[in-house]
Amino acid sequence: xxxxxxxxxxxxxxxxxxxxxxxxxxxxxxxxxxxxxxxxxxxxxxxxxxxxxxxxxxxxxxxxxxxxxxxxxxxxxxxxxxxxxxxxxxxxxxxxxxxxxxxxxxxxxxxxxxxxx
Amino acid sequence: xxxxxxxxxxxxxxxxxxxxxxxxxxxxxxxxxxxxxxxxxxxxxxxxxxxxxxxxxxxxxxxxxxxxxxxxxxxxxxxxxxxxxxxxxxxxxxxxxxxxxxxxxxxxxxxxx
Numbered sequence: 510x511x512x513x514x515x516x517x518x519x520x521x522x523x524x525x526x527x528x529x530x531x532x533x534x535x536x537x538x539x540x541x542x543x544x545x546x547x548x549x550x551x552x553x554x555x556x557x558x559x560x561x562x563x564x565x566x567x568x569x570x571x572x573x574x575x576x577x578x579x580x581x582x583x584x585x586x587x588x589x590x591x592x593x594x595x596x597x598x599x600x601x602x603x604x605x606x607x608x609x610x611x612x613x614x615x616x617x618x619x620x621x622x623x624x625x626x
Numbered sequence: 627x628x629x630x631x632x633x634x635x636x637x638x639x640x641x642x643x644x645x646x647x648x649x650x651x652x653x654x655x656x657x658x659x660x661x662x663x664x665x666x667x668x669x670x671x672x673x674x675x676x677x678x679x680x681x682x683x684x685x686x687x688x689x690x691x692x693x694x695x696x697x698x699x700x701x702x703x704x705x706x707x708x709x710x711x712x713x714x715x716x717x718x719x720x721x722x723x724x725x726x727x728x729x730x731x732x733x734x735x736x737x738x739x
Contacts, residue, residue, distance in 0.1 A: 511672075541725075552731040553670070553714070602669045606725075612658065612677060613718070615727055620669040 512536050513605050515618035522593055523626055530588045530621045532603030538583035539605035543615065544576070547600045559586045593625045629653060630717050632730035640738050645702040647733050649715030652696070658718035659691055659698045664732065665711045674700060705737045 565578035662670035712732040
């Protein structure tokens with residue numbers, strides 16, 4: 510199997526606070542994890558690629574000082590949304606890569622729904 | 627040109643029919659191809675992976691890959707209302723020296739009872 514968990518599944522916070530989301534690969538080691546954001550009825554948008562033991566690679570237009578990513582181990586990556594604002598409200602989904610080279614698959618966590626008031 | 631292109635749909639098929647979902651990609655060096663299913667409000671779920679030309683069958687699902695035409699498809703036989711979802715095509719290629727999976731925008735499938 511390939512199970513990826515995310516915590517919390519849902520969070521509501523006040524504007525200006527920071528929110529941390531955890532992503533764990535439960536039954537495999539993932540050297541690479543990915544963070545996506547998805548607005549209602551819109552496509553997945555890759556925010557950043559997280560590699561264990563090194564700095565994350567952010568996609569163009571994603572503020573790295575606002576979305577802090579830490580890939581502390583082969584099974585855990587965290588995304589911290591700092592000083593959250595209502596426009597950050599979205600569905601945040603992580604995924605973890607299993608396998609090597611071209612023969613690898615990405616498995617998604619269940620997602621975290623963030624609402625900033 | 628988008629890297630991975632899908633028709634957004636919706637594609638409507640009657641229950642019991644074959645649903646055919648199509649995807650084209652631009653990177654000729656791509657090696658791995660995936661289909662994900664995403665129900666509304668949920669995260670994507672991997673349903674098929676295919677790496678070589680031809681067909682790959684898994685239950686009611688068949689993935690077809692044609693690298694020469696840069697085309698990958700997903701057939702769903704005996705479509706059920708529970709198959710109604712958005713189907714995402716994903717292609718793995720090399721970008722800047724590292725592996726990167728690019729997702730299409732998805733095709734919404736509606737199976738009519």
